Amino acid sequence: MVSFSRRSQILLASSAALFLASCGADDVASPGAGSVPVTINQPAPTPTPTGTATPTPLTAAQFAAPTTQSGVTITSDEQLALVNAGTNNNVNGFGATLSGVYPTSGTSLATASNPQTVLGNTAFLQNTSYVGALSGPNDNAFSGWTCNSSSASFLNSTACTAVPAIGSGTPAASCPAGLTDDGLNNSNTASNPATFRYCRLPQVITADLTLAKIPGLVYRFRGQTEVGVDGTSNVTLTIAPGVVLAADSSETSNDLLLVNRGSKINAVGTADAPIVFTAQQNLTANGVSDSSQGLWGGVILLGRAPTAVCATGTGPNTADGLSTGAAAPCQQAIEGVTGRLYGGTNAADSSGTMQYVQIRYTGIAISEGNELQGLTLGGTGSGTTIDHVQSHNSADDGIEIFGGTTNLKYFVVTGADDDGFDVDNGWRGFMQFIIAAQKANGATNDSFATEIDSNGQEDLLPRTYGRYANFTFIQTASTQNPVAAIRLRGGADFAFVNGIVKTPSGEACLNVVAGAGTGADRTTIRPANSALQDVGPPTFNSVYFQCQGR
Numbered sequence: 001m002v003s004f005s006r007r008s009q010i011l012l013a014s015s016a017a018l019f020l021a022s023c024g025a026d027d028v029a030s031p032g033a034g035s036v037p038v039t040i041n042q043p044a045p046t047p048t049p050t051g052t053a054t055p056t057p058l059t060a061a062q063f064a065a066p067t068t069q070s071g072v073t074i075t076s077d078e079q080l081a082l083v084n085a086g087t088n089n090n091v092n093g094f095g096a097t098l099s100g101v102y103p104t105s106g107t108s109l110a111t112a113s114n115p116q117t118v119l120g121n122t123a124f125l126q127n128t129s130y131v132g133a134l135s136g137p138n139d140n141a142f143s144g145w146t147c148n149s150s151s152a153s154f155l156n157s158t159a160c161t162a163v164p165a166i167g168s169g170t171p172a173a174s175c176p177a178g179l180t181d182d183g184l185n186n187s188n189t190a191s192n193p194a195t196f197r198y199c200r201l202p203q204v205i206t207a208d209l210t211l212a213k214i215p216g217l218v219y220r221f222r223g224q225t226e227v228g229v230d231g232t233s234n235v236t237l238t239i240a241p242g243v244v245l246a247a248d249s250s251e252t253s254n255d256l257l258l259v260n261r262g263s264k265i266n267a268v269g270t271a272d273a274p275i276v277f278t279a280q281q282n283l284t285a286n287g288v289s290d291s292s293q294g295l296w297g298g299v300i301l302l303g304r305a306p307t308a309v310c311a312t313g314t315g316p317n318t319a320d321g322l323s324t325g326a327a328a329p330c331q332q333a334i335e336g337v338t339g340r341l342y343g344g345t346n347a348a349d350s351s352g353t354m355q356y357v358q359i360r361y362t363g364i365a366i367s368e369g370n371e372l373q374g375l376t377l378g379g380t381g382s383g384t385t386i387d388h389v390q391s392h393n394s395a396d397d398g399i400e401i402f403g404g405t406t407n408l409k410y411f412v413v414t415g416a417d418d419d420g421f422d423v424d425n426g427w428r429g430f431m432q433f434i435i436a437a438q439k440a441n442g443a444t445n446d447s448f449a450t451e452i453d454s455n456g457q458e459d460l461l462p463r464t465y466g467r468y469a470n471f472t473f474i475q476t477a478s479t480q481n482p483v484a485a486i487r488l489r490g491g492a493d494f495a496f497v498n499g500i501v502k503t504p505s506g507e508a509c510l511n512v513v514a515g516a517g518t519g520a521d522r523t524t525i526r527p528a529n530s531a532l533q534d535v536g537p538p539t540f541n542s543v544y545f546q547c548q549g550r
Helices: 004-022 076-084 115-119
Strands: 180-184 197-200 209-211 217-221 224-227 236-239 244-247 256-259 264-268 275-279 299-302 352-360 364-367 370-372 375-378 385-392 399-402 408-414 421-424 428-437 450-452 465-474 486-488 493-502 510-512 539-546
Touching: 076 510, 076 539, 115 465, 115 493, 299 352, 375 385, 399 408, 421 428, 450 465, 486 493
Parallel strands: 197 217, 209 236, 217 244, 224 256, 236 264, 244 275, 256 299, 264 352, 275 352, 299 375, 352 385, 375 399, 385 408, 399 421, 408 428, 421 450, 428 465, 450 486, 465 493, 486 510, 493 539
Antiparallel strands: 180 197, 364 370
16 A cells, blocks of 8 residues: 555646646656655734724823913813713724825714704704714815915915905906006016006095906005095995905005994905905915915994993993993993994894805904904894805904904904904804814914903903804914913803814813812803803814814
8 A cells, every 4th residue: 555645746847747747848857766845825913903092092181282271270170070961972083094184084083963952043053964164074064265374274275375266367457437547567668568567545435336346456444444434424334246456565554454343344255256355475377375364454333233341431331232221332442443333222233244255365463452453343134144254364363353243154264373263351152164274383382273252351241152053273383382272261152063173282172161169160161140141161073173283
């Protein structure tokens, strides 16, 4: 009997010979006696899956920053507990979840809530199935009418540094009636031909005025340009889609556009032809850079809706905004200018409409605490429409709201040197689809995505009351961090729904501050008290927090 090993060798040799013969090798030597070595390569073992790494949960001190004001402190643990008391919040977000302001996936970063139900407003708010201002990487809600910078880029939008579309490439022949012809933009020689004509607005607009889109024409304003006169003339400034308005840099006065109480602005652009307010430097190629800011004062709208902080001899105000029992209704002087007042008793007041508008390179500090923003609202009412507006590279806040009842939708702040959304003095309203994307370098060490306040007056009426839905707050200034992205103080009542908050290493996400009270009775987080128009501590639902550069 042939042994098994021997028989195996014969079979292997026969098979090899047959294989070679099939290839044309007929004269194949037979193997001699002995064993035939056979090498078997074993496959490498499959590694055991390890799954996605889960980082260590943030501590309360990493998530929230405490601030002591007037001897009162809300601890980090208490702030984290406020968030944990809500539903669908994630306080331990991490990883490559965002590309700029866009989610990297169409899957919501947290389970969304219905803002209409949570916030009790079905007239203004939309129901959404995602958190943040954008639903995913292909959301085009902010496309075209915005401009791009290192702070944030949007689909199908052009660079903020690019010269706005003035049209035709040759100057308009003349200026419309009532405007001053400020000449051409250059010497109009063969080597330096003019491409547009400057037409300057009156210093005070005392009759209705319409600015049409005329190719080769830029509307220029110099110094403090005002629409209407409070108590004297109520007029409307109408601005057509695609119009470019530029602050005059040929002189040193603080250029700004101010709409007085009783008058209106009707600036309605389109997604394809936004209205652009900018600095004259932006009308020359390479005239501005990504870091340019503070080149003019900004836009100010003043209205007759209630405010909480009153000038001497007016107010105090009451919860209904009627200043019941006061010698005169509450009103106040607006920041940044002298002798221009806001406030009144008409919560539904209208200061006009701003839609599809860019406001570029603004912000001037007149003095400490007295600044001009990109857009300033003073006592504007619920009849005022503000949506699809971008404030870019303000040297102060992107927008600051002093009292009033105006709601905002589709509002984006890019590159603000100070806060993105600053609300105070009894503002009561709603915002949805809002973005604050801080500049990477140069922002102040007190710049928050949103700063919510009551001007140090904890129980003035009407109480500051705000509701944010579908917001994206991106803090990026890694070397000049403020303490957090959201600062909520002054006894303000607030609720946050369907949001994304991202901060760099060393920066918390939340900073809740109270300036009065003791124990459980501290303002900002005390229980509801109808006698003080206080609905209780802030609430958070469906907010994704990615703090500390995770």
